[in-house]
Amino acid sequence: xxxxxxxxxxxxxxxxxxxxxxxxxxxxxxxxxxxxxxxxxxxxxxxxxxxxxxxxxxxxxxxxxxxxxxxxxxxxxxxxxxxxxxxxxxxxxxxxxxxxxxxxxxxxxxxxxxxxxxxxxxxxxxxxxxxxxxxxxxxxxxxxxxxxxxxxxxxxxxxxxxxxxxxxxxxxxxxxxxxxxxxxxxxxxxxxxxxxxxxxxxxxxxxxxxxxxxxxxxxxxxxxxxxxxxxxxxxxxxxxxxxxxxxxxxxxxxxxxxxxxxxxxxxxxxxxxxxxxxxxxxxxxxxxxxxxxxxxxxxxxxxxxxxxxxxxxxxxxxxxxxxxxxxxxxxxxxxxxxxxxxxxxxxxxxxxxxxxxxxxxxxxxxxxxxxxxxxxxxxxxxxxxxxxxxxxxxxxxxxxxxxxxxxxxxxxxxxxxxxxxxxxxxxxxxxxxxxxxx
Amino acid sequence: xxxxxxxxxxxxxxxxxxxxxxxxxxxxxxxxxxxxxxxxxxxxxxxxxxxxxxxxxxxxxxxxxxxxxxxxxxxxxxxxxxxxxxxxxxxxxxxxxxxxxxxxxxxxxxxxxxxxxxxxxxxxxxxxxxxxxxxxxxxxxxxxxxxxxxxxxxxxxxxxxxxxxxxxxxxxxxxxxxxxxxxxxxxxxxxxxxxxxxxxxxxxxxxxxxxxxxxxxxxxxxxxxxxxxxxxxxxxxxxxxxxxxxxxxxxxxxxxxxxxxxxxxxxxxxxxxxxxxxxxxxxxxxxxxxxxxxxxxxxxxxxxxxxxxxxxxxxxxxxxxxxxxxxxxxxxxxxxxxxxxxxxxxxxxxxxxxxxxxxxxxxxxxxxxxxxxxxxxxxxxxxxxxxxxxxxxxxxxxxxxxxxxxxxxxxxxxxxxxxxxxxxxxxxxxxx
Numbered sequence: 001x002x003x004x005x006x007x008x009x010x011x012x013x014x015x016x017x018x019x020x021x022x023x024x025x026x027x028x029x030x031x032x033x034x035x036x037x038x039x040x041x042x043x044x045x046x047x048x049x050x051x052x053x054x055x056x057x058x059x060x061x062x063x064x065x066x067x068x069x070x071x072x073x074x075x076x077x078x079x080x081x082x083x084x085x086x087x088x089x090x091x092x093x094x095x096x097x098x099x100x101x102x103x104x105x106x107x108x109x110x111x112x113x114x115x116x117x118x119x120x121x122x123x124x125x126x127x128x129x130x131x132x133x134x135x136x137x138x139x140x141x142x143x144x145x146x147x148x149x150x151x152x153x154x155x156x157x158x159x160x161x162x163x164x165x166x167x168x169x170x171x172x173x174x175x176x177x178x179x180x181x182x183x184x185x186x187x188x189x190x191x192x193x194x195x196x197x198x199x200x201x202x203x204x205x206x207x208x209x210x211x212x213x214x215x216x217x218x219x220x221x222x223x224x225x226x227x228x229x230x231x232x233x234x235x236x237x238x239x240x241x242x243x244x245x246x247x248x249x250x251x252x253x254x255x256x257x258x259x260x261x262x263x264x265x266x267x268x269x270x271x272x273x274x275x276x277x278x279x280x281x282x283x284x285x286x287x288x289x290x291x292x293x294x295x296x297x298x299x300x301x302x303x304x305x306x307x308x309x310x311x312x313x314x315x316x317x318x319x320x321x322x323x324x325x326x327x328x329x330x331x332x333x334x335x336x337x338x339x340x341x342x343x344x345x346x347x348x349x350x351x352x353x354x355x356x357x358x359x360x361x362x363x364x365x366x367x368x369x370x371x372x373x374x375x376x377x378x379x380x381x382x383x384x385x386x387x388x389x390x391x392x393x394x395x396x397x398x399x400x401x402x403x404x405x406x407x408x409x410x411x412x413x414x415x416x417x418x419x420x421x422x423x424x425x426x427x428x429x430x431x432x433x434x435x436x437x438x
Numbered sequence: 439x440x441x442x443x444x445x446x447x448x449x450x451x452x453x454x455x456x457x458x459x460x461x462x463x464x465x466x467x468x469x470x471x472x473x474x475x476x477x478x479x480x481x482x483x484x485x486x487x488x489x490x491x492x493x494x495x496x497x498x499x500x501x502x503x504x505x506x507x508x509x510x511x512x513x514x515x516x517x518x519x520x521x522x523x524x525x526x527x528x529x530x531x532x533x534x535x536x537x538x539x540x541x542x543x544x545x546x547x548x549x550x551x552x553x554x555x556x557x558x559x560x561x562x563x564x565x566x567x568x569x570x571x572x573x574x575x576x577x578x579x580x581x582x583x584x585x586x587x588x589x590x591x592x593x594x595x596x597x598x599x600x601x602x603x604x605x606x607x608x609x610x611x612x613x614x615x616x617x618x619x620x621x622x623x624x625x626x627x628x629x630x631x632x633x634x635x636x637x638x639x640x641x642x643x644x645x646x647x648x649x650x651x652x653x654x655x656x657x658x659x660x661x662x663x664x665x666x667x668x669x670x671x672x673x674x675x676x677x678x679x680x681x682x683x684x685x686x687x688x689x690x691x692x693x694x695x696x697x698x699x700x701x702x703x704x705x706x707x708x709x710x711x712x713x714x715x716x717x718x719x720x721x722x723x724x725x726x727x728x729x730x731x732x733x734x735x736x737x738x739x740x741x742x743x744x745x746x747x748x749x750x751x752x753x754x755x756x757x758x759x760x761x762x763x764x765x766x767x768x769x770x771x772x773x774x775x776x777x778x779x780x781x782x783x784x785x786x787x788x789x790x791x792x793x794x795x796x797x798x799x800x801x802x803x804x805x806x807x808x809x810x811x812x813x814x815x816x817x818x819x820x821x822x823x824x825x826x827x828x829x830x831x832x833x834x835x836x837x838x839x840x841x842x843x844x845x846x847x848x849x850x851x852x853x854x855x856x857x858x859x860x861x862x863x864x865x866x867x868x869x870x
Contacts, residue, residue, distance in 0.1 A: 087670060231797060411661040415658050
């Protein structure tokens with residue numbers, strides 16, 4: 001029981017209060033438009049006192065949020081390196097005679113960690129040890145392939161974040177998209193191009209419906225979308241498991257919980273010849289980035305989205321129907337996640353299995369957070385995490401470092417990015433000159 | 439009595455021509471009626487004739503062996519359906535008189551409904567193992583109950599804790615590793631709360647000090663814990679499983695006399711220490727949250743931190759302390775996955791239970807006993823799904839497994855009574 005006397009309670013207030021960073025109170029949540037915070041508030045620098053006249057370019061760079069992002073990645077990689085080294089047997093062995101020959105320890109640590117990260121890099125970008133040119137550049141396209149669903153689902157989450165909604169339900173929307181997209185990929189016969197377009201569309205519709213449930217309930221009854229979407233994720237998982245046991249759905253005699261392969265005409269067209277897996281889905285993802293950017297920054301509807309995200313009460317006063325916006329946001333976000341699921345099955349997987357979605361829905365949340373809920377940021381973050389995934393496989397097979405380290409690195413990045421003052425404190429960076437204008 | 443007075447008063451005011459009495463609450467009578475009719479139809483009248491269902495109570499080593507009960511499926515279904523109809527009629531009668539439907543009616547309606555379902559589902563294969571069903575339900579519920587208690591303490595103090603999943607997993611991991619290292623499950627029992635509390639430390643560090651959105655940290659922390667535990671599992675734990683990840687099990691400690699009660703005694707009072715800790719936690723929380731200074735302060739900082747601060751409660755310190763304490767509870771729940779059930783640690787072995795615990799807390803309206811009931815319900819429906827698919831009944835287990843989540847959505851959407859979270863949850867507090 002924390003039963004301290006009331007008199008002492010006020011006294012200890014400063015102990016828990018923020019003491020390290022200069023400006024701890026900068027809530028940098030999604031939808032608050034964090035990226036404009038650090039740099040380029042020229043108009044308000046005058047308010048910063050005489051000191052601010054020395055706001056040189058270097059200082060601006062150091063205090064910018066891009067710097068925070070980059071440093072977050074660096075810290076995360078260092079922490080990941082510590083884990084890799086700690087789990088390595090050779091390192092543990094050298095630690096046994098650390099005081100006799102400390103250099104052994106450091107050399108082994110450096111070798112282990114650099115080997116793992118180099119393999120990660122080779123698997124994600126360019127494999128200079130490969131035997132042919134095609135094999136050397138294939139990792140880069142693998143990064144794009146892995147990034148495709150992350151970008152699409154990440155966009156859905158980012159869009160919801162900007163509108164003040166937490167769409168934890170990308171996982172479920174993705175599964176629904178994969179279910180319906182896949183089903184129309186093998187259950188009906190259509191002419192070549194129309195077939196995959198129709199299947200993609202159906203995937204988007206399924207995701208939109210699944211997201212729409214959460215949006216509708218939030219708009220009509222005020223049900224917390226976080227809880228509803230988490231529950232919908234679970235339901236989607238069981239729905240998939242149920243369908244994979246039904247022969248009318250699987251259309252195959254095999255007892256395995258997997259459907260038959262989608263038709264040739266439903267495959268998304270390959271962008272490059274055979275050893276490459278890069279497919280049309282990546283183009284869809286790029287188009288989606290463009291669409292979301294246009295929607296949020298250039299359209300009236302997107303303005304309403306952002307207005308509701310910034311302040312629902314003000315938006316309501318201004319005549320915006322908050323309920324309608326909530327529903328539309330969740331439908332759009334769901335459609336994007338549904339596209340991610342459909343592109344997954346129509347582009348690479350070819351058949352529906354129980355684990356088709358993996359943890360993509362949750363990875364997409366980290367993508368949206370790292371991208372600061374902006375379309376372009378989400379694209380870059382999706383590519384980065386796609387690179388981690390692609391590289392992680394090579395790292396696992398070549399150096400025996402489990403791919404799970406990627407999860408650690410990803411989550412540490414997002415944790416740090418969410419708390420810029422912490423990163424600034426670690427590196428003794430200056431705080432942004434002006435108070436962040438929101 | 440009160441209702442009669444109210445009726446009399448209303449009659450005396452009849453000349454005013456407006457009905458000032460409270461509207462009749464038709465919701466439960468309607469739900470009961472529909473369920474009763476469905477049960478009578480599908481589990482009774484439409485059930486295939488000539489089949490028999492056996493309810494098995496015995497488990498090995500019973501003091502009193504209760505004989506199995508075998509009943510004709512169709513006839514029993516009809517009888518149970520009629521009982522349900524009678525209960526629904528009684529509920530309607532009570533509601534029409536503007537009385538609250540007594541709790542015993544609701545409970546017995548639930549039990550009879552489940553019985554009639556089991557009777558129907560067992561008709562094809564014949565045997566329903568009642569004791570195993572209940573014991574399994576409790577086992578599946580234990581982590582959920584610990585998890586929902588953790589969420590409850592956190593949210594009552596104003597910190598949303600989505601990281602229950604991570605805390606459960608961390609607890610399971612550390613419990614397994616420490617128990618294995620010391621070759622003693624009780625060492626793991628001490629380590630598990632530490633793991634849960636550590637996750638909570640990170641949570642509060644970011645939430646209270648840096649004002650990061652609590653839902654974001656929770657989701658990210660879950661990924662982080664999955665990453666770290668899976669990484670260590672694939673490297674250290676698998677490299678030397680004998681040393682790091684050998685199976686340790688908390689022994690069962692039957693309580694004398696109580697554990698000799700047939701069926702229920704076996705299920706409730708022949709368990710390991712974790713389960714007894716769970717009973718104690720729920721009872722203590724139910725008392726302390728609502729009847730102690732600590733609880734009053736906790737609810738104050740969760741509902742109106744400014745007012746709490748004004749009377750001298752250190753809001754942030756209390757929030758941090760409570761959330762870390764709650765994390766320790768969740769860690770204990772995680773221990774049930776490994777040392778509690780005698781399993782070695784496995785990758786992502788919490789498998790989304792933390793999220794269900796969150797749902798149980800909401801369904802239980804942020805109330806320890808309510809959350810306990812909800813968690814038991816979830817555990818029961820999950821185990822029912824598993825049992826039914828194991829004995830090969832026509833009911834698809836996946837649809838049954840979905841049920842808790844659908845119920846939660848309905849609850850959050852206000853179809854099953856309004857649920858209201860603490861007013862200030864998720865909002866960082868500062869005096870500036």
